[in-house]
Amino acid sequence: MNEQYHSILGLPRSGKTTFLAALWHLIDAGEVASKLVLDQLVGDHVYLNSIVDAWRRCEEVPRTSMAAETKVTIHVHAPDTGRKIALGFPDLSGESFEKQFAMRFCTQDYVDGFSGRGGIVLFVNADRPSDGMTLTDIGPPEFDAEERGDPASEKEWTADLVPEQVRLVDLLQFLLRPPFLRRQRRLVVVVSAWDVVISPKPTPAEWLERELPFLYQFLVNNPASFIFRVYGVSAQGGSVIGDQRSVLLSQTPSRRIECVGPGADPHDLTAPILWLTGGD
Amino acid sequence: MTDDSDTVCKKADCQVTVTGSCAEGHTPLASCPNYGGRAIEQHDGYDDELEDGETGASAAVERIGLPAGDALTPEEVDQFLRWREATFVTVVGDSHSGKTTLICSLYDRFLKGNFAGLGFAGSRTLIALERRAHHSRVDSGRDTPETARTSHLEGLRYFHLAVAPSGQPESRTDLLLSDRSGEVYRSARDNSSLVETLLEIPQADRIGLLLDGGRVANPVERNGALQSVRQTLRVLLDNSALGLISVVQVITTKMDLIAASPQKREIEATLDAFYDRMSVDFARRLKSLSFYSIAARDPTSGFAPGHGLDKLIENWTTPSSPSIPLTYPPIVSHSEFDRLLLRTPTETTR
Numbered sequence A: 001m002n003e004q005y006h007s008i009l010g011l012p013r014s015g016k017t018t019f020l021a022a023l024w025h026l027i028d029a030g031e032v033a034s035k036l037v038l039d040q041l042v043g044d045h046v047y048l049n050s051i052v053d054a055w056r057r058c059e060e061v062p063r064t065s066m067a068a069e070t071k072v073t074i075h076v077h078a079p080d081t082g083r084k085i086a087l088g089f090p091d092l093s094g095e096s097f098e099k100q101f102a103m104r105f106c107t108q109d110y111v112d113g114f115s116g117r118g119g120i121v122l123f124v125n126a127d128r129p130s131d132g133m134t135l136t137d138i139g140p141p142e143f144d145a146e147e148r149g150d151p152a153s154e155k156e157w158t159a160d161l162v163p164e165q166v167r168l169v170d171l172l173q174f175l176l177r178p179p180f181l182r183r184q185r186r187l188v189v190v191v192s193a194w195d196v197v198i199s200p201k202p203t204p205a206e207w208l209e210r211e212l213p214f215l216y217q218f219l220v221n222n223p224a225s226f227i228f229r230v231y232g233v234s235a236q237g238g239s240v241i242g243d244q245r246s247v248l249l250s251q252t253p254s255r256r257i258e259c260v261g262p263g264a265d266p267h268d269l270t271a272p273i274l275w276l277t278g279g280d
Numbered sequence B: 001m002t003d004d005s006d007t008v009c010k011k012a013d014c015q016v017t018v019t020g021s022c023a024e025g026h027t028p029l030a031s032c033p034n035y036g037g038r039a040i041e042q043h044d045g046y047d048d049e050l051e052d053g054e055t056g057a058s059a060a061v062e063r064i065g066l067p068a069g070d071a072l073t074p075e076e077v078d079q080f081l082r083w084r085e086a087t088f089v090t091v092v093g094d095s096h097s098g099k100t101t102l103i104c105s106l107y108d109r110f111l112k113g114n115f116a117g118l119g120f121a122g123s124r125t126l127i128a129l130e131r132r133a134h135h136s137r138v139d140s141g142r143d144t145p146e147t148a149r150t151s152h153l154e155g156l157r158y159f160h161l162a163v164a165p166s167g168q169p170e171s172r173t174d175l176l177l178s179d180r181s182g183e184v185y186r187s188a189r190d191n192s193s194l195v196e197t198l199l200e201i202p203q204a205d206r207i208g209l210l211l212d213g214g215r216v217a218n219p220v221e222r223n224g225a226l227q228s229v230r231q232t233l234r235v236l237l238d239n240s241a242l243g244l245i246s247v248v249q250v251i252t253t254k255m256d257l258i259a260a261s262p263q264k265r266e267i268e269a270t271l272d273a274f275y276d277r278m279s280v281d282f283a284r285r286l287k288s289l290s291f292y293s294i295a296a297r298d299p300t301s302g303f304a305p306g307h308g309l310d311k312l313i314e315n316w317t318t319p320s321s322p323s324i325p326l327t328y329p330p331i332v333s334h335s336e337f338d339r340l341l342l343r344t345p346t347e348t349t350r
Helices: A016-029 A046-056 A094-103 A108-113 A164-174 A204-211 A213-220 A244-249 A270-276 B046-052 B054-059 B074-083 B099-111 B126-136 B182-190 B192-197 B222-238 B255-259 B264-285 B309-316 B336-343
Strands: A002-005 A007-009 A037-040 A070-078 A083-091 A105-107 A120-125 A185-192 A226-234 A258-260 B007-009 B035-038 B063-065 B087-092 B118-122 B157-165 B173-179 B206-211 B247-252 B288-293
Touching (some): A016 A046, A016 A070, A016 A120, A016 A270, A083 A108, A094 A105, A120 A164, A120 A270, A164 A213, A185 A213, A185 A270, A204 A213, A204 A226, A213 B118, B087 B099, B099 B126, B099 B206, B099 B309, B182 B192, B192 B222, B222 B247, B247 B309, B288 B309
Parallel strands (some): A002 A083, A007 A120, A120 A185, A185 A226, B087 B173, B087 B206, B206 B247, B247 B288
Antiparallel strands (some): A070 A083, A105 B063, B118 B157, B157 B173
8 A cells, every 4th residue: 555645735714624525525425537536434534524514515614723633544546557545634724834934833743744755735725815915016105295194004014914925935945944854746736716716717827827926936946846736626616605505505516526737637636636646 | 142033932822033022022032931942943054954963853842943034144144055056146335225125126026926037946034025025015004115124233134035047947046135234334434444344245246336316316415325336336445345356236226216307317417427437437446347227116106116127137147257367467586595496396397
């Protein structure tokens, strides 16, 4: 059995837990063809079953709190080759990563998670507010110099004001220095909430280059450390709020899933995972 | 004496290591009951770490310290150079001449995508760059862009920015951009004995002398601004901080203010004459002397953001042409003792 633990990175609300819930349903239910299927149901699946319940009801999957952080293992096999793989995912809360960036420390478990042969799944959310805008970007101020704004509204710098793409680059840069093992890693960028990207949709890689250019440049210019692919994923299939929820509920659950990217079938979330595990 | 940057707080949500301020408001920091303990020593050269065996020691503790992301001290730069070579760019100018704005604007260009045919490849000083860029951001709550000034108490620091030509990540250039308070350069101009303390000058692959375009646009300040650049170059040359291997670039900042001046044509003529005089008087004492104009951050948006920075960074990432070979006068032996030495066969001529 080939056992690989993949690490998950992403800030709060980037879609990590929802992805895991949809993946668990997909490989368990067998409703659509996928490149990886469940091999055997062994071990503790309390956490996976709790998050997948919410996903099946088309409810917002509860975010992982720092207290609830857990490591899950899913045993799968690839029907094409018969190859058996144990996939391990630490479901870390987004707050863990925020704290790591702000406080500049991590745990030994986190370091150990990167010591194996597994890859990295990095989550970003397409449904995100713009950040990092400069005052020059929004044009000249529409007032005279004497009519300055209220100084009381000015904020001191804090780590949570740093743009998301800068924080993600720094989290990845940590992996290039001790105590992390330096080696080339496969990395999948999952752009979650892909359904909100306005048509005509760019490819997920084009979206990343356009929306998070700093992160994209960093990945492109560090091929000795990262070989990467970008996938657009709608794990819920659309908004679970309002009228659209009843539309989603009427569908076969696995068919709600949308996955766009290299080698991916429309509803198959396992394509990026198979590539991380050493597939072509 | 303890270096506070190595000290951490036991309180989980306190950001003292980043902000320098206690979450509970304790001043001084040592008075906070949660403050104390040492962070894991900041790691630098990866290969060095593996060799000296500190990795194992770091792994033994629950909290693993990660690089701080602050501006690099000269000692940290020495460690950096054990990892990879770098191109040193030293930006010299009086207070408010635009030194930090230049660096932050360059960083800001890469946040938005490739710039000047180059892409971002990494930075060890992202936290420092973000802190300096904060006052130019909408999130700062300000209504006009500003740049946090460098305090003379901070001494010499360096920002790191690694860039690579598009499609050629193997051709990466690691720029180390010096950051020092303008007051220090002013003091060195006033008292040449301080020049030898400016370690970043002889070390630099490029020296950028900033000419404050804001002062040039002001008739009252104009001549003082021009003379300060001329005098700075002279004091650095006369005290051997610069010489025949030095590449100097006079960078006129805030071109937007000159362009907006009703005396624009007169100012441009004055600048042209100034550049000519500088070339005549100093170019032969340097490897090269060139002139650039930038409008790094134009609040009125008359210029494209980062105007002129593309030419600068193109130059900084292009290897300098080989130095002019130095010629030494022939050694003339005057004393009989010297002549005896010349007549004596050595081991190599025997």
